[in-house]
Amino acid sequence: MAAKLAYIFFSMILVNNYVLVKFLGICPFLGVSKKLNSAFGMSCAVIFVMTLATAVTWPMQQLLNLFDIGYLQTIVFILIIAVLVQLVEVIMKKYMPPLHQALGVYLPLITTNCAVLGVTILNIDNGYTFVESIVCALGAGFGFMLAMVMFSGVRKRLEDAKPPKCFEGLPITLVSAAITSISFMGFGGIIENIFNIA
Amino acid sequence: MSAQQNKISVLTNGIIKENPVLRLVLGTCPTLAVTTAAFNGLGMGVAATFVLVCSNMVISALRKIIPDKVRLPAYITVIATFVTIVQMLVKAYAQDLYSALGVFLPLIVVNCIILGRAEMFASKNNVLDSALDGLGMGIGFTFTLLLMSAIREILGAGSLFGVTIIPESIDRISIMTTPPGGFLTFGVLMALVIFVETKLGQKKKRAIGCEGCPSAGVCQSKGECK
Structure with missing residues (x-):
């Protein structure tokens, strides 16, 4: 049990990294990764919302299945996430002002982040149990953070580089993302061997 | 006559002048993820176009009824309603495509192109x-996806729409069909578009975010995500 959870957690971070391997949440990855501080703040908010959203949508799916209306999944999940994010922001503002100051600006941006909706849907698709889903969401969030923080370092170097004129800006960022992504391909197979899961 | 020309310019706007992917930089996630084979790119494009046209029409028809404060939900x-319809249609009539697109089919809901057009145009x-406008944007999106996926399929698998076009004796650049290949193709393609733009003297400033970001309304376009 513990081995399976650890396997899910680490494979979400390294092998199935949401940003670099599964292409979920590319917009914030390219948009917010310029500064280390904002990259870190955004990732914290994503981890928080992902875990919370999974904790709410997983029981919700069981409820939908109970009434045999599983096809409403997409609508219900996106509305839950939208409401949840708003709710968290209001509560945070009232009771945890310092936390709100740190994460508040990133929260609205997360509502339409495909990584959050993606993790909730993939958890259901993979048939994970409740605990596995939570661990998977946490792993996905930390994977997002790893990619963001690493890439903000790469971008810092990019600022001093002088690419050809037409590559300046986004194109060179995308090309360096490709190289970062190649480095993550090296992790394939490692996790399975560590935890002895075929 | 001028009214008719106006309609045509609305339609063609999305195809080149405001191409959602290459010029507005919207909808990057599906662009990178599903373009491993030309068929998937085309399928994704058509599915998104359908949702885009339908949701644009309904939102436009309801624009005077929806209160400003709750417009995003x-x-x-x-949008989610139409995405569910597409999901069911694809699952019923194109099982292969359904499994190839996977989670990216329901994720059309959060595709910035669709919410962005609802907010900016519809x-x-x-x-x-x-x-x-929805049709034009959809065609622009489909065209870009098709271009990307054709490049990746030809270089990575030596085929186009599953038909082998490069002889087996030539090695495939298999990295093109893997995730890094997606980033690489997108980056080079965008550089190419910028190169042509500079030659034509109409360079467009690219920025991820506020221009099409549906959340821009919430953060008052202060660019807090920058």
Whole structure:
């Protein structure tokens, strides 16, 4: 049990990294990764919302299945996430002002982040149990953070580089993302061997 | 006559002048993820176009009824409805495509192109214009996906739409069909577009975010995500 959870957690971070391997949440990855501080703040908010959203949508799916209306999944999940994010922001503002100051600006941006909706849907698709889903969401969030923080370092170097004129800006960022992504391909197979899961 | 020309310019706007992927930099996630084979790119493009046209029409028809404060949840609900319809249709009639697109089919809901067009165009224009705008943007999106996926499939698998076109004796660049290849193709393609733009003297400033970001309304376009 513990081995399976650890396997899910680490494979979400390294092998199935949401940003670099599964292409979920590319917009914030390219948009917010310029500064280390904002990259870190955004990732914290994503981890928080992902875990919370999974904790709410997983029981919700069981409820939908109970009434045999599983096809409403997409609508219900996106509305839950939208409401949840708003709710968290209001509560945070009232009771945890310092936390709100740190994460508040990133929260609205997360509502339409495909990584959050993606993790909730993939958890259901993979048939994970409740605990596995939570661990998977946490792993996905930390994977997002790893990619963001690493890439903000790469971008810092990019600022001093002088690419050809037409590559300046986004194109060179995308090309360096490709190289970062190649480095993550090296992790394939490692996790399975560590935890002895075929 | 001028009214007719206007309609045509609304339609063609999305194809080149405001190409959603290469010029507005919207909808990057599906662009990178599903373009491993030309068929998947085309399928994704058509599915998104359908949702885009339908949601644009409905949102435009309801634009005077939806209160400003709850417009985003209302838009999302409309879009999610059409995405569910597409999901069911694809699952029923194109099982292969359904498994190839995987989670990216329901994720059309959060595709910035669709919410962005609802916010920027459909909420301000009449039903016919919105439908044309949706169609134009959809064609622009489909065209870009098809281009990307054709490049990746030809280089990575030596085939196009599953038909082998490069002789077996030539080695494949298999990295093109893997995730890094997606980033690489997108980056080089965008550099190419910028190169042509500079030659034509109409360079467009690219920025991820506020221009099409549906959340821009929430953060008052202060660019807090930058």
